[in-house]
Amino acid sequence: MLDIDSIARHTATIDDVLRRWRIPSRDRADIVQEVLLGAWRSMRAGRFQPRPGVPDAVALKRWIVGISWRHASHYATRAHRRYEVLVPSAGRLCQDHAPAPLEQVEARRALDDLRRVDPRFRAVLALTAQGYTIAEIAAEIGHNPNTVWNRLRLGRLWFRRVRRRWRRLARARREHHPRR
Structure with a gap:
């Protein structure tokens, strides 16, 4: 039976896929967590079904690479829409009196x-x-x-x-x- 530990063993593979997609290192750890969480939820929902004749470990690795690839592509499509809102004074964000x-x-x-x-x-x-x-x-x-x-x-x-x-x-x- 596959569990969260078997998914977590593929963290290096996930990181490798994200590196190939040229995702900045500052965002990579967050996406790795999203991939691990998404894979775990999918596995619990019964969406991981290896093909007959393919070892579970190989099938799991391929499946996780697919999930990583999908998350990386979504990151790339969202990246062009990211922007920062500059606030002239952080005090304006406070509800109370700002010095x-x-x-x-x-x-x-x-x-x-x-x-x-x-x-x-x-x-x-x-x-x-x-x-x-x-x-x-x-x-x-x-x-x-x-x-x-x-x-x-x-x-x-x-x-x-x-x-x-x-x-x-x-x-x-x-x-x-x-x-x-």
């Missing part, structure tokens, strides 16, 4: 600055930002609440220093290279 572009840039810079903070302090800052209490964080990371409190204090201090340093550098750049 202004300058606020988005500032948030990205703050995240970059946060990456410069010592990892021990950064973990406590991140958990605090998610709404965890000092006691919950202490239980999570297995430290004394006083240690967590101290790391939070030092992390905030370190983050403030990094932000202040960045602002100073940005101000110096603006003064040195004024807009024209």
Whole structure:
């Protein structure tokens, strides 16, 4: 009896057919999954019926090549209709309030600055930002609440220093290279 494992053994064959159809590698894995799923569903529905005298393994391989070929041809006919819709601002896709572009840039810079903070302090800052209490964080990371409190204090201090340093550098750049 043939099962999903016997179909899955032909993944390399499916990939070879898709490669011959010059399907981009970024889409190949998705189509391989579609072929495997389609073959499995067809087999369960009873559509796989090998010819008499042909071994099941050979018949299955031919059948899967046919399914792969069909999926590849459908991909090729759909490919010319694919297009991307460019959105000027991702904020327009949000139902809620979207921050202004300058606020988005500032948030990205703050995240970059946060990456410069010592990892021990950064973990406590991140958990605090998610709404965890000092006691919950202490239980999570297995430290004394006083240690967590101290790391939070030092992390905030370190983050403030990094932000202040960045602002100073940005101000110096603006003064040195004024807009024209």
